[in-house]
Amino acid sequence: MKKLILSILLISGFSVAIAQDVGADARSVEVSETTEATELTETTEPTQVLWGDTHLHTSYSFDAFLNQNQSADPDTAYRWAKGLPVIHPYSRARVQIETPLDFLVVSDHAELMGVIRAVANDTADIGSLGFLSDIKRWFTTRAILNAIENETGKGIFVKILPVTGEQPGSDPVKDPANELAVGAFGDTVKTETTAWHEIVDAAERHNQPGRFTSLVGWEWSSIPTGANLHRVVVSPDGGEKSKKYLPYGSDQSQYPEDLWSWFEQTNKDTGARFLSIPHNSNISKGYMFADTTLKGESITAAYAKQRMKWEPITEITQIKGDSETHPSLSPDDEFAGFENYPFYIQQTWEEYLPKKGDFVRSALRRGLEIEQNVGANPYKFGVIGSTDSHTGIASAEENNFWGKMAKDSTPETKLDGLVRDGGDSANGWHRAAQGLAAVWAKENTREEIFAAFQRKETYATTGPRMKVRFFAGWNFVEEDLQARDFVERAYQKGVPMGGDLIAPQQAENGPQFLIRVTKDPLEANLDRVQMIKGWVDAAGKSQEKIFNVAWSGERELSADGALPAVGNTVDAGVPTYNNSIGSGELSVMWADPEFDASQRAFYYVRALQIPTPRHSLYDAVALQQEATDVAPAVIQERAYTSPIWYAPQ
Amino acid sequence: MxxxxxxxxxxxxxxxxxxxxxxxxxxxxxVQNDTNTIQVNDDRLVEYLQFQRKSFEPAKALQMLNKMPAGERDRLIDNYVRDEALYREALSYGLDDNDEIIRRRLIQKMEYIAQGFYDNVPALEEADLRAHFDKNIDQYKIDPSITFTHVFFPAENDDQQVVLRQAEQELSQLNRKKVDFSEAGKYGKRFLYNLNYVERTPAFVSSHFGQAFSQNIFTLKDLAQWQGPIRSEYGYHLVNIKSTSPARTPDLEEVAAKVLADTQREQHRDLKSAAIDKIVERYQRVSQQEKHISAPGSE
Incomplete structure (x- = not known):
């Protein structure tokens, strides 16, 4: 029998490369008893949590290559995600993830996809531009090669970044200062096609249904006048369909509506399915979740529906900062000042001004207000976290963090920031070692993960893998929370995160929420669980409020609902922490004491860990320096769930 | 004359x-040199159109070309002719000479051709796989693992001795009633992580239960009945082990797919470099340095 299997492999193996590396977490095994075979699984729950990164760049991205990632390709990315040791593209050190991921999207920039890599390796297949432009290109190529050699690629990278707009607040695409920086290389279609096919082939090689999932994707990098409107595009389809198109880039259009129309058309033409995930709304200058469309038109029900068809989830946290909220927008939120990243991606310095259109919580609120007026909500999205690492290495662990760009991966080079006139610039210490995408899926396959994205049954963490269950319903009882079949009951009687709570005919009481948060077995204990509520009041204005709903230890809520801090076990000199404070698990059945059946609302859960050392503290200790003001020594890692929405009948 | x-x-x-x-x-x-004639036909236009559209389906491109309004088709032809003329003009100026990018591109094409040499690779025999497997045996080693279920008695807040006694009583019950592996979920309290653990390594078990528990359970031998109680960071556990597997080197058959992929990768790499070596061998290498060294000797 075994011999037979081997010979089948030998025959069939030549047409397909079989990549069978280390398996990921989700597992089941056939256990054969004397007569029958039964499927033995670790959990009987209808969904399992899968961990992944939907946003990872490799050497095929122009900016990754210019910043010293010349070797970590999609293959490296998948091998790291599966738990294998890989070579770091800058330090050349052997690096390895602590716990493998369950899925990964390699999402290189569509613009100049694979082109800088090909130019530097002299494998570019680019058409002629005419005599003078060819000479210009020749000089550009030389400049790039020199810069890479001298590790000053960042300088070139900055030169192709956008500049501040001349007419802030109006359509940034039409701003006179808006200029697309691609084009110096001429017709790069052949090179990009080769690159895309290589990226797709790598995904196909590494996809192992049930054990590890690779999803094809890319980044649409629209950034008119420095307003970051970037989206990661993800498709659940395989190589055959994916090779029928080339990724749509912001060089084709900087308007998201055009990206969505392209989805519609390409889906008709090829059958390929898509969704796009906005990210770094925190540096969008108010445009990502604005109260109008990008063109400045008022938001209609049709626009809201089109947007929600293609953008069911958004990336709430990543290396370039956290986009949940900002202290200036949520002054009553003591945890709002977390990994804020006040640096626009552009050549010129510009003062950072947080706006309602920049953050997830204010967008969820704005969505309710718009829905009240036009009947549809353009910002009814779920959340995930991801890294946006450009090193091919999806690392979100504070003590095992390998940088945003390849060059900011060592304690010394992390401190080389961009020098810009007028103000501070970002360096590796400003950046955050986060985050991850958690997905409640029936099984670890492309179809099931994509389906979970679409129904928003997802949540985000800033790195640790805490398990968060969150349900809402009208008939839960206290006993359900403690029951062994808690999850089955919760699905039966309620809706999970990402769902809609529909009022029953006669609702005498408000809804109940079941929450259970379990710590990452390898990580710190939990401090508290909070419910974050947003609603529209009688005047049509949105409000927000934070409720502490479960916490560790013997702490008491004050009259205004505040909870004393959990404490801090971090020894900054080592650095280390211990789990003598906090809880392994926090769970609660909670009812909203202020529930008003006539008010539109959303609820989402935020769970916080006890304080732990930040990645910059490990660097400071290694450098034998004090941790500076640039970055806090200690952070409280957290999870954010997708909301559950309530709408009155 | x-x-x-x-x-x-x-x-x-x-x-x-x-x-x-x-x-x-x-x-x-x-007289009318061929380089001044630009042939325009459907084949070339279809190819050109595909690159313009960034979509590579010849049948569809042909269909599109046939449906194209005359004006649009004329523009396409104009563009094609313009590109082709510039390309040929560049060749006639000799702009391709001494151009490092073109040189690299040609080298790359040769490398592709060299890759083509292994389109008809000799089929790998089982012996080839075995040789690769034996040579790289360290890469295929498997960690020890265990498959078990457990009944949990939390002891974080309660009196340790009371909980321990409860667990011991339950142990004899479970064994007397011959409670099956699959019934474990009906006894004890809910544990914060998993009920069952399937083929898990010591590192994984210790992340969920603590190191002492992990060391303990991997020493248990009797698979027929419930055992324990074993102390973890959270309380006491009665365990039922379905199977254990020691650290071991697998049989080739078990990891055949991986070995095949690895052997193929190595085979392709070897064939390619052999093909390139063959080309390089046809050239004589003359080193400047040798000339200098040999010159004085010959005088």
Whole structure:
């Protein structure tokens, strides 16, 4: 029998490369008893949590290559995600993830996809531009090669970044200062096609249904006048369909509506399915979740529906900062000042001004207000976290963090920031070692993960893998929370995160929420669980409020609902922490004491860990320096769930 | 006639004859150099259109070309002709000479061709796989693992001795009633992580239960009945082990797919570099340095 299997492999193996590396977490095994075979699984729950990164760049991205990632390709990315040791593209050190991921999207920039890599390796297949432009290109190529050699690629990278707009607040695409920086290389279609096919082939090689999932994707990098409107595009389809198109880039259009129309058309033409995930709304200058469309038109029900068809989830946290909220927008939120990243991606310095259109919580609120007026909500999205690492290495662990760009991966080079006139610039210490995408899926396959994205049954963490269950319903009882079949009951009687709570005919009481948060077995204990509520009041204005709903230890809520801090076990000199404070698990059945059946609302859960050392503290200790003001020594890692929405009948 | 024996005169006459032949007598196709004709046909337009559209489906491109309104088709042809003319003009200026990018591109094409040499690779035999497997045995080693279920008695807040006694009583019950592996979920309290653990390594078990528990359970031998209680960071556990597997080197058959992929990768790499070596061997290598060294000796 075994011999037979081997010979089948030998025959069939030549047409397909079989990549069978280390398996990921989700597992089941056939256990054969004397007569029958039964499927033995670790959990009987209808969904399992899968961990992944939907946003990872490799050497095929122009900016990754210019910043010293010349070797970590999609293959490296998948091998790291599966738990294998890989070579770091800058330090050349052997690096390895602590716990493998369950899925990964390699999402290189569509613009100049694979082109800088090909130019530097002299494998570019680019058409002629005419005599003078060819000479210009020749000089550009030389400049790039020199810069890479001298590790000053960042300088070139900055030169192709956008500049501040001349007419802030109006359509940034039409701003006179808006200029697309691609084009110096001429017709790069052949090179990009080769690159895309290589990226797709790598995904196909590494996809192992049930054990590890690779999803094809890319980044649409629209950034008119420095307003970051970037989206990661993800498709659940395989190589055959994916090779029928080339990724749509912001060089084709900087308007998201055009990206969505392209989805519609390409889906008709090829059958390929898509969704796009906005990210770094925190540096969008108010445009990502604005109260109008990008063109400045008022938001209609049709626009809201089109947007929600293609953008069911958004990336709430990543290396370039956290986009949940900002202290200036949520002054009553003591945890709002977390990994804020006040640096626009552009050549010129510009003062950072947080706006309602920049953050997830204010967008969820704005969505309710718009829905009240036009009947549809353009910002009814779920959340995930991801890294946006450009090193091919999806690392979100504070003590095992390998940088945003390849060059900011060592304690010394992390401190080389961009020098810009007028103000501070970002360096590796400003950046955050986060985050991850958690997905409640029936099984670890492309179809099931994509389906979970679409129904928003997802949540985000800033790195640790805490398990968060969150349900809402009208008939839960206290006993359900403690029951062994808690999850089955919760699905039966309620809706999970990402769902809609529909009022029953006669609702005498408000809804109940079941929450259970379990710590990452390898990580710190939990401090508290909070419910974050947003609603529209009688005047049509949105409000927000934070409720502490479960916490560790013997702490008491004050009259205004505040909870004393959990404490801090971090020894900054080592650095280390211990789990003598906090809880392994926090769970609660909670009812909203202020529930008003006539008010539109959303609820989402935020769970916080006890304080732990930040990645910059490990660097400071290694450098034998004090941790500076640039970055806090200690952070409280957290999870954010997708909301559950309530709408009155 | 010594005049015609002068080489210079012969040269001039021959040159004149050639000039007359080419410019006055010769057929047009010799004069009208091929490089000045740009052929436009559907095949070329379909190829050109695919690159313009960034979509590579010839049938669809042909269909699109056929449906194209005349004006649009004319523009496509104009663009194609413009590109082709510039390309040929560049060739005639010799712009491809000494161009590092073109040189690299040609090298890359040769490398692709060299890759083509292994389209007809010799089929791998089982012996090849075994050789690769034996040579790289360290890469295929498997960690120890265990498959078990457990019944949990939390002891974080309660009296340790009371909980321990409860667990011991339950142990004899479970064994007396011959409670099956799959029934474990009906006894004890819910544990914060998993109920069952399937083929898990010591590192994984210790992350969920603590190191002491992990060391303990991996020493248990009896698979027939419930055992314990074993202390973890959270309380006491009665365990039922389905199977254990020691650290081991697998049989080739078990990891055949991976070994096959690895062997193929190595085979392709070897074949490619052999093909390139063959080309390189046809060239003689003359080193500047050797010349200098040999020059004094030969004098």
């Amino acid at each position: 010594s005049f015609f024996k002068e080489p210079l005169v012969q040269f001039v006459v021959l040159g004149l004859a050639l000039y007359v032949f080419i410019n006055i007598l010769a057929p047009d196709n010799l």
